[in-house]
Amino acid sequence: MSADSEEIQAAIDRRQRCAAQMQGNRTPGERLEAFVRLQQASFQVLQSSPDGYRHFLRRNFYARRAEIIDGQWKPVALTRRAQLP
Numbered sequence: 001m002s003a004d005s006e007e008i009q010a011a012i013d014r015r016q017r018c019a020a021q022m023q024g025n026r027t028p029g030e031r032l033e034a035f036v037r038l039q040q041a042s043f044q045v046l047q048s049s050p051d052g053y054r055h056f057l058r059r060n061f062y063a064r065r066a067e068i069i070d071g072q073w074k075p076v077a078l079t080r081r082a083q084l085p
Contacts, residue, residue: 023031046053065076
């Protein structure tokens, strides 16, 4: 491994440790509030662009397609089908 890639990996490791420590210091309520703020910001971004919102919905519905196989609902998308037990 080169020196540059070792430095990059060390920086990534430091950042992950710092993020884990910050997350561990927050209460469940604080983590939930941060999650709510993130969800609200994401929804505002979707609302700000009608074309982007339509694209999001089309992509989301396409990824969640399902069909009946042998009497059971199965996802059509191979990536979602791979997640089944």
